[in-house]
Amino acid sequence: MYETILSPVDYGGLRLKNRILFAPTTFGLSDEETLAKYRALAEGGCAMIIVGDVPVGKSRFEKSLFDAKGFAFYQQLAEIAHAADCKLCAQLHQSDSDLLAMLKYLPALLTKKLTPDQLREKLNEAVGPYITKMPKRKIQTILDGFGKAALLARQAGFDMVQVHGDRMCGSFSSALFNHRTDEYGGSAENRARFAVEAVRAVRTAVPGMPIDYKLAVRQEDPHFGNAGVAEEELSVFVPLLEQAGVTSFHVTLANHSALEDTIPPASHPYFGQPGCFLKFCDEVRQYTALPLCGVGGLNDPDFVEQQLASGRIQCAAMSRPLLADPDLVNKLKNGQAAQIHRCVRCNKKCLGGLMAHQGTRCIYDALRAKEA
Numbered sequence: 001m002y003e004t005i006l007s008p009v010d011y012g013g014l015r016l017k018n019r020i021l022f023a024p025t026t027f028g029l030s031d032e033e034t035l036a037k038y039r040a041l042a043e044g045g046c047a048m049i050i051v052g053d054v055p056v057g058k059s060r061f062e063k064s065l066f067d068a069k070g071f072a073f074y075q076q077l078a079e080i081a082h083a084a085d086c087k088l089c090a091q092l093h094q095s096d097s098d099l100l101a102m103l104k105y106l107p108a109l110l111t112k113k114l115t116p117d118q119l120r121e122k123l124n125e126a127v128g129p130y131i132t133k134m135p136k137r138k139i140q141t142i143l144d145g146f147g148k149a150a151l152l153a154r155q156a157g158f159d160m161v162q163v164h165g166d167r168m169c170g171s172f173s174s175a176l177f178n179h180r181t182d183e184y185g186g187s188a189e190n191r192a193r194f195a196v197e198a199v200r201a202v203r204t205a206v207p208g209m210p211i212d213y214k215l216a217v218r219q220e221d222p223h224f225g226n227a228g229v230a231e232e233e234l235s236v237f238v239p240l241l242e243q244a245g246v247t248s249f250h251v252t253l254a255n256h257s258a259l260e261d262t263i264p265p266a267s268h269p270y271f272g273q274p275g276c277f278l279k280f281c282d283e284v285r286q287y288t289a290l291p292l293c294g295v296g297g298l299n300d301p302d303f304v305e306q307q308l309a310s311g312r313i314q315c316a317a318m319s320r321p322l323l324a325d326p327d328l329v330n331k332l333k334n335g336q337a338a339q340i341h342r343c344v345r346c347n348k349k350c351l352g353g354l355m356a357h358q359g360t361r362c363i364y365d366a367l368r369a370k371e372a
């Protein structure tokens with residue numbers, strides 16, 4: 001029934017035991033709870049976990065490969081995943097938030113004159129000037145960081161790295177944010193340069209390691225997404241990224257609009273349908289033969305099986321559907337599809353939990369705890 005989902009695949013040079021990946025997801029939980037979640041996901045049968053937001057330098061806010069504690073955490077995670085025959089991928093990212101702008105707005109946030117949503121808007125406004133005025137010395141340091149992070153990721157036990165094509169790669173890519181007049185701005189080729197050099201830095205640091213690229217696509221009609229690659233510029237970006245060393249693409253909608261657009265609830269007016277971002281995979285397919293991973297609203301195994309069997313995508317990444325039921329793949333294997341706790345895309349406790357600083361959870365958590 002789910003032959004394609006359960007069949008192995010060569011994903012950019014890495015053999016995966018089936019087609020289901022855990023999409024990058026920030027948890028905002030304690031280390032203990034985070035490791036427990038990853039253990040459940042790995043033991044639940046997915047082929048690979050993509051660990052969200054692994055920074056390409058030291059960080060005060062995120063677990064960094066560049067300090068001993070963070071490195072040990074990722075080593076432990078790799079051991080947990082590998083013990084369950086699950087591969088591990090590090091999503092390498094550089095934030096494009098201007099820390100100085102953040103500090104400027106902190107008093108207003110603390111005194112509640114500014115809501116977190118208003119702060120996000122202000123920070124989004126600061127992205128353009130930050131990217132546009134960034135000195136080349138700083139650009140080079142960040143690019144070097146991608147290579148160093150990839151090497152550390154391999155040493156910690158990761159099987160693959162994903163270059164996060166949103167965040168800084170995405171804002172450099174976007175004509176809406178990037179108004180530079182040097183070789184990093186202007187034409188599509190120039191705006192692709194930062195991302196291409198980030199990929200090259202990874203390729204040089206870890207030759208032979210597969211490189212996934214989270215390709216964030218933005219569309220104009222109707223307008224969704226502000227960072228990332230415009231649909232009509234995919235013909236430029238995709239071949240350049242492939243030549244630089246990308247071995248697979250993870251395709252989705254670009255960020256820097258409402259979070260509910262990239263993590264759309266079932267009630268979303270435009271992206272409420274199953275497989276809401278797969279049309280971007282069809283567009284990317286025109287410019288590459290590399291494996292493509294779809295993501296976004298892939299909560300119906302029958303639908304996912306059809307998309308994989310038709311060859312539209314080679315892998316299916318899931319965030320919320322696997323938060324709802326980490327055992328999804330095991331249940332498909334064991335003929336228990338009817339017992340899967342199906343994600344209803346309510347966003348109440350996953351995105352809602354993260355935004356409320358209560359951590360990424362799911363409305364099914366209590367029910368699953370009772371079953372255990």
Ligand SMILES: Cc1cc2nc3c(=O)[nH]c(=O)nc-3n(C[C@H](O)[C@H](O)[C@H](O)COP(=O)(O)O)c2cc1C
Nearest residue numbers: 023024025026052263296297318319320350351360
């Ligand atoms: C709570 C939460 C946190 C997320 N964190 C990240 C992240 O750190 N990096 C990233 O690229 N995407 C992140 N995403 C987006 C997911 O990877 C995915 O693209 C999105 O949720 C749509 O897929 P889904 O319908 O399977 O949930 C996050 C999603 C959720 C729900």
